[in-house]
Amino acid sequence: MSNQRPSYDVVILGSGIAGSTLGAVLARSGAKVLLADAATHPRFAVGESMIPQLVSWLQVLAERYDVPEFHALCDPKTINEQISNTFGQKRHFGFMLHRPGEEPDPKEANQFVIPDELSSACHLYRQDCDAYLFRVAVKYGCESRQQWRVSGIAFDDDGVTLTGVDGCEVRGRYLVDASGFRSPLADHFQLREQPCRFKHHSRSLFTHMVGVRPFDEVIKVAPEDQPPVPWHDGTMHHNFERGWFWIIPFDNHKLSRNPVCSVGVTLDPRLYPKPEDITPEEEFAQLASRFPAVARQLEGARKVREWVSTGRLQYSSRQTVGRRWCLMSHAAGFLDPLYSRGMSNTMEVIAALAPRLLDALADDDFDEERFRYVEELEQGLLDYNDTLVNCSFIAFSHYRLWDAMFRVWGCGTTPGTLRLNKALRTFRATRDASLFDILEKVPHVGLWWPDSDDFKAVLDGTAEACARYEAKEIDGDTAADIILRLLEESEAVPPDFGWKDPNKRFIFPDRRQILDFLQWAATSPLPELSSLGGENLDAILKANAAAAAAGGR
Incomplete structure (x- = not known):
């Protein structure tokens, strides 16, 4: 087979949540895909807590690539009705x-x-949802090799040849490794950074x-x-x-x-x-x-x-894309399950990789430069998460400092989700996929609110304060005061919800506060906020009016 034209457009190593989701997207779009896995489904996996951005990315993938089955994961009612009655709900952190x-x-x-007005989330019983996504991928045309472990990888001008421990060979035009820490591709190219670059x-x-x-x-x-x-x-x-x-x-x-x-x-x-x-x-x-x-x-x-x-959880890679290959998500690196960002990061990477890979297949051009943004995104997602989690672990020893960290993390989550929801809403009306390309044109690739210089400044100041506390240059109260002042002075942090109020430890925005926040955002001098406020406000008001009209009939 190694002397023939590749049998598959894309070979994906790993048929868990990352590999199966990407496989479903590619196969639904006409690519010939092989999902190869060293194990079988169903199986135990960790990474079980969803966040609003993960829900939004799943909805983007579902609608951009016409894979409606992804919607079943986006709500605790539908996931229990349509997949299995084994899933919990996540109403809060x-x-x-x-x-x-x-x-x-x-x-x-x-x-x-x-x-509730912005999103819902679930606790994922992974052996059931991963098996469900694997079946979705197969339904749309992915071929599968389970219990097939790769022992050799060889690239040439036309593609890649993978050899299994059983001696069988598989050919593909492009290789995605979504297998996780024990990545055959990372081993092949010796991509792991030694030592890992992360502070955490x-x-x-x-x-x-x-x-x-x-x-x-x-x-x-x-x-x-x-x-x-x-x-x-x-x-x-x-x-x-x-x-x-x-x-x-x-x-x-x-x-x-x-x-x-x-x-x-x-x-x-x-x-x-x-x-x-x-x-x-x-x-x-x-x-x-x-x-x-x-x-x-x-x-x-x-x-x-x-x-x-486990041993140390953190690992990193010096490179995540190359000619005809990509290390995806947890094959590229890992930080910590705190804040549940892993699966959201995975779906964001799929949203960036899939259109580039489909274009490359159509053009028969796999130059790594066209995948450069995927590399920048994967590394940025890991590095910003490192900053966030490392600061949080430092802060756990002092409540006021931890409380300030909680506010830094939380105040960026709603705008970070709203920008995705805005693009998705416009796409539903126009079917213009270039809207998602615009989401990538940001100054801070990988940050959970990537188009806000002001929020990035808050995070940078927070990291500096936590580092000084860790080095015993300042005490915890001083570090907390520095961060709280950054939040108070930032035009990116809303006065609603309570992020700026250290006396408000429980943040639970109701409908009125959501509307007040959006009205405030619509008049903000920051374009990343004003662009979100008006449109999202109109959408919620229209939805509320429609619900009221339906209730009156």
């Missing part, structure tokens, strides 16, 4: 600070409730469990400290110095019949070195026992699969 041997202070808690350090222990108690039953608080949404209705983060536990329930939606809960911890190995004389389960139990409220939430819970204990 919840955070509470813990100290060893102490009960948590309810006043050292934060919650950001996802506005963490390792992880995780499993699935049954019998995890809702945190609302574990901790009793005064009415003024009660969060607006139950902790159990979203993703719970238990923060402690240089680490955090996650609790992601799959039973918190009325249609779900899944008793399983995702449980894990990430922590800095420089402060918590990996022990050699105990099992991962024993280590996790010892860690949880240090924090009384966490221990109560997990009391009596039982694992349903073996514990996984």
Whole structure:
């Protein structure tokens, strides 16, 4: 086969959520695609918590490439009805600070409730949604080789030849590696940076469990400290110095019949070195026992699969695209599951790679320069996430500093999502795909709000303050004051919602606040805000009017 014209237009290594989504898009657009995987479906995977930007990117892919099946993942009701009744809902991001041997202070808690008017999100039971996306890819024409491990890769002028451990050869015109950390392509070109360039350090222990108690039953608080949404209705983060536990329930939606809960911890190995004389389960139990409220939430819970204990999670690559190849998403690098950006980053990369790859197939021109933006995007997504997560781990040891970090992260999420929703709405009306090309013309590629110089300045000032705190040049209160002043003075941070108000720990925008925010944005001197405000305001008002009219009939 190596002497013949390639049998496939694109060979994708890895048929998980990244490979299957890309495969479905390409095959639906007419490409001949092979999904090759060393394992089979269904299978366990981590990366289970959605964010609004992920929902928006899935909707973009669904409508631009006519793959309506992606919409099923975008709402907890539809995902439980159309895929399987095993998925939870994510109504909020919840955070509470813990100290060893102490009960948590309810006043050292934060919650950001996802506005219903803008988006919804799910807790993904990955073995079911990944298998669903794999079936969608096959439905649209992808061929599949499961349990096929690659042992050799060879490029030539016409394509690439992959050899399996079974001796079979496969030919393609282009190779996408979406296989993750153990990337055959990264090994082939020796692409991993040694050492990894990221500042952040963490390792992880995780499993699935049954019998995890809702945190609302574990901790009793005064009415003024009660969060607006139950902790159990979203993703719970238990923060402690240089680490955090996650609790992601799959039973918190009325249609779900899944008793399983995702449980894990990430922590800095420089402060918590990996022990050699105990099992991962024993280590996790010892860690949880240090924090009384966490221990109560997990009391009596039982694992349903073996514990996984990793080394350092972070890895990076010096290059992610080349002639006839791309390292995609988690094959390119990884940071940390904090803030759940991994799957959103994956879909954003697919949205950038797919049109370029389809054009290259049509032109039979695979010069790596036409894929240069994909490289810039992948590296930027990782580097900005490194800044965000590294600062957050630094801040976990001081509540006021963490509270300031929470605000820096949160205040950019809504504009970052609104710009996608605006482009999608216009595309629905015009079918003009160049709207998505415009989204790429930004000064800060990879930032979650990439077209705002003012927001980038806030993030840069935040990173400097956290670095000075880490170096013991300033104390935590001083660092927090610097960041809060940056937020207060920034024209990119809205006065609504409460991002500028350190007394407001729970951010839960209602319909009135959303409308006020959009009216404020429409009159902003910043073009990245004024361009969002008016159009999104009109869209919400029209939707509200239509809903009211329908309710009156």
